[in-house]
Amino acid sequence: MNHPRQRGGKSNRGRPGGWQNTQWVPCNKKVDTSSTSKDNSSSTDGSPLYVETRPEDAGRKVSEDSAGIEQLSNSERHQHTRDFNANSVPEVHHDDGHGHDRFSMVDPSATKGKGSCSNSWDSLKDSAGNERPSSAKRHQSPKAPSSLLSDGSSLPIDVSSFSVHVSEADNLYNTGNHQNGPDGNHQNGPEKPENKIPGVRLDICKVKSAGAVTLKPSVYAKNREIRKASLQKSSEILRPGMVLLKNHINHAEQMKIIKVCRDLGLGAGGFYKPCFGNGGKMNLQMMCLGMDWDPERKVYDYRRSVDDAIPPSVPDEFKQIVKRAVTESHALIKEKHKKCNPADVIPSMQPDICIINFYSKTGTLGLHQDKDETEESLDKGLPVVSISIGDSAEFLYGEHGDVEGANKVILESGDVLIFGGKSRHIFHGVKSILPDTAPKALVAEANLRPGRLNLTFRKY
């Protein structure tokens, strides 16, 4: 890979159409923030889903609809396994062994030797029986832009105290000279006008239009809802290395997270609809912090290949929330398994990357594994910490990539799911978004669009 987050670039590339019953949504391989093929120009409530931030086009509405922004037949995330049609037998495709692919099969050896705590659960099984590829095969160092990351640690955009500093220049245009070739590969060459990305980003909050009357919950109802959520705080060990913290993020924190994600999502490196190398679109909008995860190449990089934007850094406040969540998971593990060292079950982790997904009401994400972080991170079982905000999701997880055999849990607004250690390579995905399930107070106060915001923090 040419970058940090290698998602096993070989596993799917060159195999479009290789999966049966797969229909691909054509994708032009450029940042697709608009889904302009649809002629609906607003969401069901009439507000534009995207804001046009390119100065000369200010105010232009960009079309989208509930199916449109998340339209996908079978994304690459789905193609390995995973068809959420319960009547069909899901296909399971093995990685070629070199893959570091979030969507490839369980790599059982990754879970070996983790932790000293024995317990009654089964660890992930060696379903594929493959040897893990050597580090050299799996990783090449990403090239950080030297001007910005001279010491390899500082990140280009400082987001502190939840105030977001998005570059004034807001590089809505592709300023680099990367171009996508017809096969989706990147080619160097002079910038061409058609390579410029549209200055359009998904706004996860609805823009209030003048004169619009919206029904808001009373202060009393709002406070009651917030209080109820705080009283419903609980935690559960779902399997070894996998902990669910219910209602862990309070209303005020969720508001802040929405604000930060909204602001970042509208700026350079903001939300876009990703495509895979084979032309399939993912059924969500995505942006990355710290480093970019490129679904086409299945790798992490310091720049986004679609538009050369530099991902904003992970805000410190987000890191603090992650730290607190891991600490709470340790307390829970200690309480349930007194003889365990909790850090053996879920190692502590300081995140330096984050993938932010926004699912519309029809958004989904096929079963996959997160396997594109460094070998060191994966081998240590450093956890993925996932925060859910907005509408609830039917979240599937299991040892194997089959939907029928997967477990289901509902992730609600404010929940934090942690999977590391023996569960680091768990298959997981979002089966559906449950409409109108977001807390009323949150929707009213943030003007949050219908759908679900998800942040997954990792250590690269």
Ligand SMILES: O=C(O)CCC(=O)C(=O)O
């Ligand atoms: O939305 C979620 O809950 C899961 C997201 C995820 O698995 C990913 O981005 O890799």
Ligand SMILES: [Fe+2]
């Ligand atoms: Fe994932």
